[in-house]
Each structure stands twice: as C-alpha cells, then as structure tokens.
Amino acid sequence: MLVYVLNKNEKPLMPCNPTKARKLLKQNKAKVLRIEPFTIQLLYGSSGYKQNITLGVDAGSKHIGLSASTPIKELYAADVELRNDIVDLLSTRRQNRRTRRNRKTRYRKCKFLNRVKSKNKGWLAPSIENKIDAHFKSIAQVNKILPITNIVVETASFDIQKIKNPEISSKQYQEGDQLGFWNVREFVLWRDNHTCQCCKGKSKDKILNVHHIESRKTGGDAPNNLITLCETCHTGYHKGTLKLPSSIKRGASFKDATFMGVMRWSFYNRLKKLYSNISMTYGYITKNTRIENGLPKEHYIDALCISGHPKAKQLDYYYYQKQVRRNNRQIYKANILKGGKKKLNQAPRYVKGFQLFDKVKYDGDSYYIFGRRSNGYFDIRKLDGTKVNNGSINYKYLKRLESRRNMLTERRSRSPLMTEVTSLRTV
Secondary structure (H helix, E strand, C coil), X not given: CCEEEECCCCCECCCEXXXXXXXXXHCCCEEEEECCCCEEEECCCCCCCCCCCEEEEECCCCEEEEXXXXXXXXXXXXXXXXXXXXXXXXXXXXXXXXXXXXXXXXXXXXXXXXXXHHHCCXXXXXXXXXXXXXXXXXXXXXXXXXXXXXXXXXXXCCCHHHHHXXXXXXXXXXXXCCCCCCCHHHHHHHHCCCCCCCCCCCCCCCCEEEEECCCHHHHCCCHHXXXXXXXXXXXXXXXXXXXXXXXXXXXXXXXXXXXXXXXXXXXXXXXXHXXXXXXXXXXXXXXXXXXXXXXXXXXXXXXXXXXXXXXXXXXXXXXEXXXXXXXXXXXXXXXXXXXXXXXXXCCCCCECCECCCCEEEECCEXXXXXXXXXXXXXXXXXXXXCECHHHCEEHHHCEEEECCCCEEEEEEECCHHHXXXXXXXXX
C-alpha cells in the first residue's frame, strides 16, 4: 500500500510506504488529510524528489478507468462508477411539473425563447454534463495527490450506423431507415406491415396504436423501442388483462455509444484548457497493447495501457469509487395520501450526528451509511451492496471516519487471476 504525500503548501510529492508515514505521524511532522486514499501532509518545508508520472484516462459513459504510473511502477489505479439516474430524475421532475399545471394555481404569463439550448452554443444535456464534470473531478483528484507530468486520454468514437448495418457505405449514410416517412409513427406502422404484433389481426380491430416496449422515460422514442398494437391489445396490456408475446423485446440500445460521440471533443477541448500536458490516444491502440502484454480487460488496466506503461509493476489493489447525488430537493413525495395530503420527502440532514453516505467504522471495518432511522438504527453497507446485520446497526457502535463526499471510495484487492498474470509477466 502507498501513502500519498503533500508538502506544507499542499503540493503533491512522490508517495511513500506506510512505515515512513507512520514515523512522520508519530514525530508530529505530518498530519492525516484523507483516509481513502490515505493521504498525509507534511508540517515542515520539503521540496521533495519528483519523477515523471503519466496519468492514463479511459473515458466512458458508465465507468472511468484511471492509472498513474512511471515506466517502472504503478502509483495509483481507480475504477470510477458514474451516476446513471440523471435522466430518470429529470423525467420524474417533468412529470411532477405537468401534474402541477392541472391544479388551481396563480396565473403565469407565457414564456418564449427561454430554452437554455437556444441561448448557449455548445449546450449539452444535464446527464452528459454531469458525466463530463465527473471526469474532470476524478482527474483533479489524482492531480491533488500525485505530481502528474502528462495526461493521456482515450475517448472512443462509434459508427452507430455501421454497427446497425455493417455493409453501409457512401450515400447510404445520408439515407436512414426513416427516409420518406413523415414521422417515427408512420415508419413503425409500415415496418410492422400495419399489423398488430400481438394478435396478428385476430381481434379484427382496425385502429392501430404505436406502443412503447420500454417506458418512454426509460427507452425513449427510438423505432427499436416501438411496436404496432391494435387498440384492443394495447388497452388490454395496460389494464393488465393481456400479456405481450415473449418475442417482443426492445432492440439494441446505443445510449452509451451516442454519449461517447457527443462528449468526445467537448470533454477533450475543455480538458486542454485546464491542463497543458494533454494528449489523446485511440481505442484500437489500447486494445492491441493490452493483448500484446496479456493483460485482463478492466477499466483501470486499460488506463494503464493508455498511459504507455503496460509493463510497469502493478499495485495489488485498486480504488473503487462511486458517484452519488449531493442533495434531494424534492420536498414532497409524488403519491397523495389519505385526506389529500402528501408525505414529506426530505429527512433531517443529521440523525444522531450522522448524515447519509458518511464513512463509519464498525467492528474493525469501514462502511458507508446508506439509510437512517430516527430511532438511531442505521443501514451500513460496502459499495458492492453488502449489508451488515440486515442493515440495522445502532449508532452507538459506529465511529465516523470521514464526512460524506460526492465520490465514495473503497480500496479493493485485485482478483487472484489478475495478480497471477501480472507476476508471470514481470518474471
């Protein structure tokens, strides 16, 4: 295990081993700044010896891989899990606002041209902005604890039309599936031959509807999420009296590929404004490097290959980080209780001195608070979801290690197979 070191002015130095860090702390020459990753700050002036460290960044829509290394040794490895609930939360908020318009509220004048997209060029959806910001924060966190000299980023690009149709070429890129149709509905009806895909016309109902296989909030209005149903089958399905055939499934989703295509250059260009030592690599190079060195497929392993140091001695652990939301500003729950009242959705910030996502110590191990009760019993878990005592621990047995952060961090051991591959390669 490495201990990360900052000088008196909070500038990063090369990490040290735990024995040296323990001596500095006992002699009151340093203080603890952070538990995970364990970081100390020197209380005396020290310029320190620095080496050239390259940070590899494997950008992604669900996970970020990070690996900081010298040509000889890996100094930091992390797998960051991003939030994927932004779209769902915004859809819920939009739904609540629409129901609010049906109530007797004060009159508000109509607003025009109040869309942010029309005002600001380069506007991106909130879900994409959140993930790009998470990339910046993860990179900044590594720069705070290590003297990074170079940053290499891999941002993948996908040809979605090529994925759908491998034989596509030239002019066909300009002629999509919906060429010649007024809208998506007309295309779906034509694609399904104007026939109900549930009863195949046995109901004799001539009225056809276009049904979302997954909810619109989840799957959107893409043609592969739409199916033709007659009104009889459509009504029966939503009433719960009819089940759709098991063969009706949503087509392949390209959300992740679309995200990477949208964020690619925006992320890289913004990153260049923050750091001067930026360069870009490509996915096929990373894959080839990983295969040549016999390395397993992991996000932080890809980041090590991106850094250009695939033969560096790897750490026997990595940091797993999970991004969580900061605040829940919804005051009331959506469901109306008996008597026309709504239940409060917000709990007190502190319960018995603890808040949500605080890092606590229990029975010699560290956990995070995922749930609280007013009687003082807490639901504590590991980041992989492992509960302790069925999620019911009295606050008297808990000791707070760190206050909540936007990124929850946990050190994990690498798999035995990965360690074996690494040892064989170094030999």
